[in-house]
Amino acid sequence: MKIISKICASIFIIIFFILINFTVIFAQSSATKSLQNLGKGTEQSNFAKSESHPESSRRTGVQSISSVFLNIGDYFIYVTSSIAVLYLIIAGVKILSSGDQIEDEITKQKKNVFGVIMGLIVIVLADEIVFDIFFGKENAGGPSYPGEAYNDTGSVELVAKAFGEEVAGIYNAVEMFVVYGAILAIIISGFRMVAESSSDEAQTNAKKHLFAAAAGLILIGLAEGLVYIFYPSPDEDIRIDRAFEIIINITQFITGIIALVSVSALIYAGYLYIFFYGQDDMIDKSKKIIKTVIYGLILVTFAYAIVYTFITLQHNPQEIEGIEFKY
Structure with a gap:
């Protein structure tokens, strides 16, 4: 009897839940029709035809x-x-x-x-x-x-290209913010060097921040070019000519910076010679500056000549795309 009672109770519970489900379904259908009729009377958008997300799939059964x-x-x-x-x-x-x-x-x-x-x-x-x-x-x-990104090779290549473009856009935006931050750090460091010239500790901290910001800018400038040497587009081999181009550009940039610093140092040395003539310590300082500038210019000239000779032995400069030697 107990087993029969349990079976009957189970059947009753199943029937009860089935009736509840049918009641909910019929009620939902009735409510939907009522809302549709209400929308027609008020000239509002239909309840069953609400707008989908603009980027949702257009396939039947997936859109909603x-x-x-x-x-x-x-x-x-x-x-x-x-x-x-x-x-x-x-x-x-x-x-x-x-x-x-x-x-x-x-x-x-x-x-x-x-x-x-x-x-x-x-x-x-x-x-x-x-x-x-x-x-x-x-x-x-x-x-x-x-x-269906992985159905065929063409789709995989298309998706990979799209992903690469998205990542490139993100790191370009990050580069922009980092560059602005580095420029701001250089300006602040220069201001602190001028405003706190009497404090050796402040001068040391400002110089550290200045060099760190300059090094960061150089790394950011070289990052994409260095990666492109070893990971060019899929249909290209390793771009050695791109490496030569970067070396030449770096050499020319360093040469320009050293030339600017050398001119400034010579002007400062001349200033010491003129306004502190007769003071042996200042005259000796001026002579050291002049000697250092001369040695530095000689080393830079030799370095540039070595780089130019190495490049021309490996490749004809006219055959390296994008490289323009400045004499």
Whole structure:
């Protein structure tokens, strides 16, 4: 009897839930028709034909669900971006209001700001990779990735190119901000060297910041060119001629900087000779500056001649695209 009672109870429960499901389905259908009729009377948009996300798939059966996920992703990006901007503002306010503890506060906020920026980059990349490539970007006016990126070699190449363009855009934006930051650091360091000329410690710190900013600018300028030497476009081999071009450009840049510094040093040495004539220590300092400038110019001339000779032995300069030797 107990077994029969359990079977009957189970059957009753199953029938009960089936009836509930049918009731919900019929109620939903009725509500939908009522809302459609209500929309017709008020000349508003139809309940069953609401607008989908502009980047959702156009395939039957996929449009609605992809639109839901895309809308959720957009809202998530908006919220996280707003929080990230607010966090950056708070970090800036903390730095400005730290007073004498500004150095410690900058060190503390560096990691936080870096984490926020990296999070924003990951969010942007996720949007482009997942939504545009794997979900499928089928809107008019842009490339089409119908969610089938790995069906054939051509699709893989197209997706890889699109991803490379997105990454290039991101690191170009990062380069821009870093360059502006380096220029600002150089200006601040120069101002501190002038304003705190009596403090040896301030001079040393300013020089460190100045050299670090200059080195960072040089690395940023060389980064893309160096990578392009070993990883050119898929249909090209390693670009040795690009390496020669970079070497020549670096040599010419260093030569120009040294020439500018040499002229400034000679002017300073002449100033010492004229206004401190008769003071042996200042005259000796002026002579040392002149000798150092002469030795430096001789070394630079030999270095440039060696680089030019090496390049011309390996390649005819006219055959190296983009290289222009300046005599």
